[in-house]
Amino acid sequence: MDLETLNSMNYEKFLDVFGNIIEKCPVITAAVWSRRPFSSFCEVEGEVYDFIESLPVSGKEGILRCHPDLAGRELSSGTLTMESQEEQRQAGLTSLSPEQRERLTLLNTQYKQKFGFPFVIAAKMSDKDKIMEELTARLQNDPSVELLKGIAEVKKICHLRVQDILRKGSPFPTKL
Ligand SMILES: NC(=O)N[C@H]1NC(=O)NC1=O
Numbered sequence: 001m002d003l004e005t006l007n008s009m010n011y012e013k014f015l016d017v018f019g020n021i022i023e024k025c026p027v028i029t030a031a032v033w034s035r036r037p038f039s040s041f042c043e044v045e046g047e048v049y050d051f052i053e054s055l056p057v058s059g060k061e062g063i064l065r066c067h068p069d070l071a072g073r074e075l076s077s078g079t080l081t082m083e084s085q086e087e088q089r090q091a092g093l094t095s096l097s098p099e100q101r102e103r104l105t106l107l108n109t110q111y112k113q114k115f116g117f118p119f120v121i122a123a124k125m126s127d128k129d130k131i132m133e134e135l136t137a138r139l140q141n142d143p144s145v146e147l148l149k150g151i152a153e154v155k156k157i158c159h160l161r162v163q164d165i166l167r168k169g170s171p172f173p174t175k176l
Pocket residue numbers: 023067068069070083084087088118119120121122123124157
């Protein structure tokens with residue numbers, strides 16, 4: 001996709017293509033469309049990050065709460081978004097042993113009880129062992145630190161999703 005195509009998209013098309021660059025938060029993409037014309041794809045990401053940073057703590061927590069647990073209920077029931085499914089698969093989370101799944105479920109539950117939002121990490125940049133280690137370590141943090149860490153991971157996930165769209169085109173090829 002080139003810049004001309006990007007800047008010529010109406011908001012429906014823009015949402016079809018970029019609507020899930022922040023997991024289950026199409027409202028962010030819809031807001032960022034108003035910032036056209038973009039001079040680069042980095043600028044789209046930058047506008048998304050600025051929007052997130054402009055939110056109060058409750059808004060940032062809300063974004064984290066839109067993320068599914070890693071190897072959680074939605075993975076088992078097949079209801080993950082296409083992007084999340086692929087990210088979790090690449091991290092090896094679709095092939096956990098029963099013991100590994102049980103341990104991850106326990107850690108996810110402890111994390112949510114402590115912070116009130118799920119543990120978020122860019123799964124594609126990690127693997128199941130590193131995720132388990134990181135989750136164990138991050139459980140010790142203060143809530144304000146975890147909010148910052150979680151949002152930093154959301155931005156990494158966003159960056160990887162945009163890169164994917166640029167490489168492969170729209171996640172919904174029939175709509176572009
Ligand atoms: N909980 C969590 O980190 N979820 C996410 N991470 C990722 O890479 N994709 C997700 O859906």
